[in-house]
Amino acid sequence: MFQYADPRIENYFLMNSPLPVMLILAFYASFVFKIGPALMKSRQPMKLERIIMVYNWVQIILNGVIFLLALQELPKLNIFCSPMDKSNHPDALAILNLQYAYTLLKIFDLLDTIFFVLRKxxxxxxxLHVYHHIMMAVFSWITCKFFVGGQVYFLGLANLFVHVVMYFYYFLTSWDPTYRNSVLKKYITQLQILQHCFIFTAFALPLFNTNCSYPKPLLCVFLTQAALMIYLFTNFYMKAYSNPKKVN
Structure with missing residues (x-):
C-alpha cells in the first residue's frame, strides 16, 4: 500500500510510518480505559481548570488560524468535484501543509479525554467521544499520507470551524461552570450534526459525478463514516435533549 504514499509528506514528523500514531492511539485507549482509572481510583480529582482554560484557548487559536488559511484556498476548489493534486505547485503544497497541520490537531485533540480521566x-x-477522537486521528493520518487535498478538504474546513465554536464553549464552561447547563450545549450538538450533514453532502456530490476523478471507493468510505457520525450524534442528541428539563 505504501507504494501509493505521497512522497512529499514522507519526511514530515509522524508521517514516515503509521507506527508512531498507532502507539499514540494504543496508549490513549489504554490510559482512558485502564491505566488512567486505575491511577485515579484512590486519588482525588485533579484540579486542572487553569490548564484546561489555556488548552481551550490554544485550540481556539490553532483551529481558527488554520481555518482562515484554509478559507483562502477554498476558491480554488469545487464542492462538486475537487481531484487530488500531488504536484509541487504552490497551491498543492499549501493544501498539503494545511492538511498536515490538521492531522496534528486531531492528535492534539486526544488530550480532551485525558483531562476527563484525570478529573474523574x-x-x-x-x-461516541472516544470513537470520534480515534477515527478522526486515523482518517486524518491516512488521508494526509495517501490522499492529500481534493474533496477531503471540505471535511477539514467544516470541522475546523466547529472546533473553534466548540472549544470556545469549553472555555466558557471552565471559566464559569453555570454554562454547562445552558442551552448553548444543545446548540453545539446541533452544529455538530449539521457539520456531518454537510460533510456527507460534500462526499455524495462527487460520487454521482461521473466525470469526477476523485477515487469513488474512498468517497464511499467517507460517506459511510459521515452517515455513522450523523446517526451517533443524532442518537446522543435525542437521548440528551428529549427531556426539556435537561437543557434548562
Missing amino acids: KQSQITF
Whole structure:
C-alpha cells in the first residue's frame, strides 16, 4: 500500500510510518480505559481548570488560524468535484501543509479525554467521544499520507470551524461552570450534526459525478463514516435533549 504514499509528506514528523500514531492511539485507549482509572481510583480529582482554560484557548487559536488559511484556498476548489493534486505547485503544497497541520490537531485533540480521566469525569467518556477522537486521528493520518487535498478538504474546513465554536464553549464552561447547563450545549450538538450533514453532502456530490476523478471507493468510505457520525450524534442528541428539563 505504501507504494501509493505521497512522497512529499514522507519526511514530515509522524508521517514516515503509521507506527508512531498507532502507539499514540494504543496508549490513549489504554490510559482512558485502564491505566488512567486505575491511577485515579484512590486519588482525588485533579484540579486542572487553569490548564484546561489555556488548552481551550490554544485550540481556539490553532483551529481558527488554520481555518482562515484554509478559507483562502477554498476558491480554488469545487464542492462538486475537487481531484487530488500531488504536484509541487504552490497551491498543492499549501493544501498539503494545511492538511498536515490538521492531522496534528486531531492528535492534539486526544488530550480532551485525558483531562476527563484525570478529573474523574468518567461519565463524559462515552463511546461516541472516544470513537470520534480515534477515527478522526486515523482518517486524518491516512488521508494526509495517501490522499492529500481534493474533496477531503471540505471535511477539514467544516470541522475546523466547529472546533473553534466548540472549544470556545469549553472555555466558557471552565471559566464559569453555570454554562454547562445552558442551552448553548444543545446548540453545539446541533452544529455538530449539521457539520456531518454537510460533510456527507460534500462526499455524495462527487460520487454521482461521473466525470469526477476523485477515487469513488474512498468517497464511499467517507460517506459511510459521515452517515455513522450523523446517526451517533443524532442518537446522543435525542437521548440528551428529549427531556426539556435537561437543557434548562
